[in-house]
């Protein structure tokens with residue numbers, strides 16, 4: 001697999017590593033998220049190299065590499081350990097697959113006391129679900145167990161015990177989907193992100209978004225975050241100089257016939273690459289990125 005059909009650079013030279021993790025075992029709704037990574041990367045051809053918000057072409061300056069897909073759940077952490085991203089200046093972006101993969105990723109890239117910015121329609125905080133403790137319904141439970149703080153954004157479907165924990169656990173900051181319909185709450189969220197410090201990991205479940213924009217998810221919920229709030233969140237996050245982004249994931253996309261859902265996810269991926277690249281001043285570096293190795297027009 002390739003990003004926007006660009007040649008994959010070596011692991012050593014890569015500024016951004018994209019890791020497909022098409023794992024799908026514990027889904028309880030519509031199936032198909034195993035096709036997520038290929039669909040997101042496949043749509044790349046329909047995106048421009050130029051990124052209109054940060055106003056540059058990130059791949060002119062940055063080298064990208066799409067790794068071989070990780071298929072085995074139990075090997076996710078090991079595979080990422082071997083990529084050596086933790087001690088490098090590279091950005092790792094994982095593409096799911098179901099949301100259960102996130103704690104396996106953070107087990108490799110994060111030390112304790114990081115903050116997880118978690119966009120999702122669901123709290124994903126069950127201790128176990130349908131007989132599995134490593135389910136798409138349990139990742140935030142594990143992330144809290146790993147010693148991290150969580151900011152839940154866009155949640156609009158909660159199990160009763162999850163609601164109680166959200167109220168009581170001081171390691172959880174909660175911006176429900178309903179409250180985020182008000183501009184004052186949006187400003188509070190952005191202010192909160194602006195004031196973050198330390199290591200941060202970004203996890204985006206595609207069901208966080210309005211299903212009118214992203215129909216291709218397994219467990220859709222009415223309501224949802226819109227594209228422009230997502231952009232504000234990402235811009236604010238990557239503009240924060242007091243944090244280090246230790247990785248990101250985009251999960252739970254199910255490719256669908258209209259292509260709209262996968263274009264949404266592909267463009268999210270592009271924004272993450274672009275905003276991170278600008279934050280690392282790649283636009284002031286030598287112009288020898290992946291895009292410079294191909295003819296484009």
Ligand SMILES: [Mn+2]
Pocket residue numbers: 099120121122124136205252
């Ligand atoms: Mn989720």
